[in-house]
Amino acid sequence: MIKITYVEHNGREHTVGVPQGGTLMEGARDNGIPGIEADCGGACSCATCHAYIDSAWIEKLPAKQPMEADMLDFAYEPDATRSRLTCQVRVTEALNGLVLHMPERQA
Amino acid sequence: MAGIVIIGAGQAGASVAAKARVLGFSGQVTIIGDEPVAPYQRPPLSKGYLIGETNFERLLLRSPSFWSENGIDLKLGAPASAIDRFAKTVRCCDETVRYDQLVLATGSSPRRLPAQVGGQLGGVYTFRTVADANAMTAEFSPGRKLLIVGGGYIGLEAAALGAKLGLDVTLIEMAPRILQRVAAPATSDFFRALHAEHGVTILENIGLGRLIGEGRVSRALLSDGTELEVDFVIVGIGIAPRTQLASEAGLVIDNGVATDAFGRTSDPSIWAAGECASFRHGGSRIRLESVGHAIDHGELVARNIAGAAVRYKAQPWFWSDQYNAKLQIAGLNVGHDRFVVREGEGPSQSVWYYRGPQLLALDAMNDSRSYMVGKRIIETGQTILPEFVSDTSKDVKSLLSLATTITETFAA
Numbered sequence: 001m002i003k004i005t006y007v008e009h010n011g012r013e014h015t016v017g018v019p020q021g022g023t024l025m026e027g028a029r030d031n032g033i034p035g036i037e038a039d040c041g042g043a044c045s046c047a048t049c050h051a052y053i054d055s056a057w058i059e060k061l062p063a064k065q066p067m068e069a070d071m072l073d074f075a076y077e078p079d080a081t082r083s084r085l086t087c088q089v090r091v092t093e094a095l096n097g098l099v100l101h102m103p104e105r106q107a
Numbered sequence: 108m109a110g111i112v113i114i115g116a117g118q119a120g121a122s123v124a125a126k127a128r129v130l131g132f133s134g135q136v137t138i139i140g141d142e143p144v145a146p147y148q149r150p151p152l153s154k155g156y157l158i159g160e161t162n163f164e165r166l167l168l169r170s171p172s173f174w175s176e177n178g179i180d181l182k183l184g185a186p187a188s189a190i191d192r193f194a195k196t197v198r199c200c201d202e203t204v205r206y207d208q209l210v211l212a213t214g215s216s217p218r219r220l221p222a223q224v225g226g227q228l229g230g231v232y233t234f235r236t237v238a239d240a241n242a243m244t245a246e247f248s249p250g251r252k253l254l255i256v257g258g259g260y261i262g263l264e265a266a267a268l269g270a271k272l273g274l275d276v277t278l279i280e281m282a283p284r285i286l287q288r289v290a291a292p293a294t295s296d297f298f299r300a301l302h303a304e305h306g307v308t309i310l311e312n313i314g315l316g317r318l319i320g321e322g323r324v325s326r327a328l329l330s331d332g333t334e335l336e337v338d339f340v341i342v343g344i345g346i347a348p349r350t351q352l353a354s355e356a357g358l359v360i361d362n363g364v365a366t367d368a369f370g371r372t373s374d375p376s377i378w379a380a381g382e383c384a385s386f387r388h389g390g391s392r393i394r395l396e397s398v399g400h401a402i403d404h405g406e407l408v409a410r411n412i413a414g415a416a417v418r419y420k421a422q423p424w425f426w427s428d429q430y431n432a433k434l435q436i437a438g439l440n441v442g443h444d445r446f447v448v449r450e451g452e453g454p455s456q457s458v459w460y461y462r463g464p465q466l467l468a469l470d471a472m473n474d475s476r477s478y479m480v481g482k483r484i485i486e487t488g489q490t491i492l493p494e495f496v497s498d499t500s501k502d503v504k505s506l507l508s509l510a511t512t513i514t515e516t517f518a519a
Contacts, residue, residue, distance in 0.1 A: 043151070
C-alpha cells in the first residue's frame with residue numbers, strides 16, 4: 001500500500017493506503033473521501049476528479065497526456081502546474097507520501 | 108419508520124442511497140438488486156473489462172464497506188416481485204419489505220432477438236451486466252468469427268474489442284447507416300472509417316434474416332440473401348425500460364415509468380430515477396440512457412424525498428471509447444434541423460447540432476476541448492453561431508466569449 005494524503009477543501013486531511021497500480025481517484029473513492037466525484041468512473045471523460053497535487057510532488061508524477069491536459073483546461077479553477085485529473089494518475093512506489101488538495105468544487 | 112426502499116442496485120439506485128445519507132437522512136435505506144453483486148459501473152464492461160484490461164473490483168462504485176458503514180442495507184441477488192401500494196410494501200423473494208418512500212431505479216433490459224429468428228440459440232449474447240460480459244469472455248479468442256447485430260454504440264464498442272483481440276468481426280446495421288438513430292452522417296462516417304481501418308466489416312442497409320444452428324449458432328442468413336459462418340453473435344439492438352413492476356402496481360407508464368419534474372411517479376410515495384424513468388423535456392417525454400443522468404436524477408430524487416422540491420434540468424453527456432478514439436457527447440440532438448462540422452487536427456472532429464439558432468448538442472471525436480466548450484455553452488443555455496464553430500482559424504476556447512443567448516443572437 002502506498003500512503004497518500006487527501007486534503008479536503010475545508011482542510012480536513014485523510015491519510016490512506018492506496019494499492020499500487022490503482023489511481024489517485026480510486027483511492028479517494030474506495031476510502032469514501034469527499035471532493036472527488038469521478039462521474040465517468042475513470043475514463044478521462046468528465047473532468048470531475050480534478051485535484052491539486054502538492055507542489056513538492058509535482059515533479060515525481062508522469063506527464064499529462066494531451067487529453068487530460070485538454071480536459072483540465074476547462075476544470076473549475078485549474079492550476080497550470082498543480083492540477084491533475086486523479087483518474088489519470090497511477091499510484092507507484094515513487095508517490096509514497098504524496099499529498100493532494102481538493103478544489104472548492106468540481107466542474 | 109420503514110424508510111426509503113430502492114428497487115435497483117445500479118448507478119441511479121446507488122446515487123439515491125448515497126445522496127440520502129449525505130443529506131443527513133437517518134431512517135432506514137434499503138437497496139434491492141436482482142444481480143448478486145454490489146453496485147458497479149456498467150460502461151467499462153463493453154470497453155476494457157471484457158478483454159481483461161480491468162478487474163471487477165475496480166468497477167465497484169463504492170468500497171465494499173461503504174454500504175454497511177453508511178447503514179445502507181443491500182439485498183442482492185433478490186429480484187423484487189411485486190409492489191403493494193396500499194400496504195406500502197415490496198415483495199422480495201420470501202420477504203416483505205415496508206417502505207415510506209419507494210424509488211424505482213430498475214434500469215433497462217436489452218432487446219433480444221425473437222426465438223423465431225434464432226435468438227434462443229447458444230452463442231447469442233446481449234450486453235448489459237457483468238454476468239453477460241463474463242459469459243462471453245471465453246468467446247473472444249483470435250480468429251473467431253463474431254457477428255454483431257446493430258450499429259449503435261454498444262455494437263461498435265464490442266466490434267472494437269473483437270478487432271483488438273484479432274477476431275474476424277462483421278457488423279450489420281438495418282438502417283442506411285450506423286448510428287443513424289443517434290448521430291449525424293458526419294459522426295457515422297468517422298466511426299465507419301475508424302472500424303474499416305481496424306479491419307471490421309460494416310454492412311449497412313442489411314438486416315438479419317435469421318440465425319441458424321443446432322443448439323448453437325453456426326450461420327447467419329442476412330436480409331440480402333448472403334449467408335455468413337459465425338462462431339458467436341452479439342445483439343445490440345437497443346434497450347427497453349424495465350417497467351413491469353410499476354405497471355403491475357398500476358403506476359402510469361409512458362415511454363418508461365412516468366415521472367414529474369421532481370422525479371415522482373403517479374403515486375406520491377413512489378419515485379423513479381435513471382433509465383427506467385421518463386420525464387418531460389423540451390415538449391416531449393423522454394428517457395435518458397447515460398451514467399450522468401443516472402447520477403443526477405438519482406440525487407435529485409434523494410433531495411426531493413428530503414423535501415427540497417427541486418425540478419430536474421437534464422444536462423445530458425455521454426462518452427464512448429473505441430480503439431484509441433474517444434467520443435464525447437454533450438446535450439441531446441433530438442429535433443435538430445442542421446449540423447456543422449468543425450475539423451480538428453489529425454483524426455479529430457466535432458459535430459454541432461442546431462435547431463434554428465439554438466445549439467442543442469455536439470459529438471466530439473478525439474476533441475475534448477470542443478466537447479468542454481460546447482458542453483459549457485449548452486449547459487448555460489447559450490448558443491454559438493454555426494459560422495464561428497466551423498471557422499477553425501478561431502481557437503475553440505474563443506467560442507466561449509462569442510457565445511450568446513438566443514435573444515442576443517436575434518438582436519445582433
